């Protein structure tokens with residue numbers, strides 16, 4: 026089984042959608058291995074998204090990710106990386122498939138409800154950003 030690191034982003038929390046989104050994640054067969062509520066700072070958001078630091082949207086992205094609490098979650102499932110990205114849909118909700126989380130709940134490419142790791146390797150790095158090994162059940 027693979028693991029992926031998801032983040033229920035600040036817009037998800039503000040909209041009262043933590044339960045709804047977790048329901049969909051669990052209904053899709055993912056097991057929660059670790060979860061917490063936390064608030065990133067502009068600096069820790071920048072660390073998490075360091076690969077994007079030269080991108081024009083980096084400032085907007087780190088402002089948004091530090092704008093309120095978020096819920097990082099480590100999830101486990103067979104084929105977790107690909108299956109989670111299919112569940113959430115395209116980065117831009119306008120391009121996301123019907124029935125995906127972003128299509129239903131996201132307002133814009135910037136405020137898109139949820140993050141999912143793009144590879145097993147990055148999933149490990151991202152999980153370690155939020156959780157100690159001892160916090161994974």
Ligand code: ATP
Nearest residue numbers: 082085086115116134135136137139140141142143
């Ligand atoms: P995530 O990494 O959050 O799962 P992703 O892998 O689907 O998203 P990336 O291209 O890696 O998409 O972009 C990372 C995040 O940066 C996006 O989720 C989005 O919040 C933000 N982002 C991407 N493109 C833009 C943009 N043009 N304007 C504003 N924010 C953007």
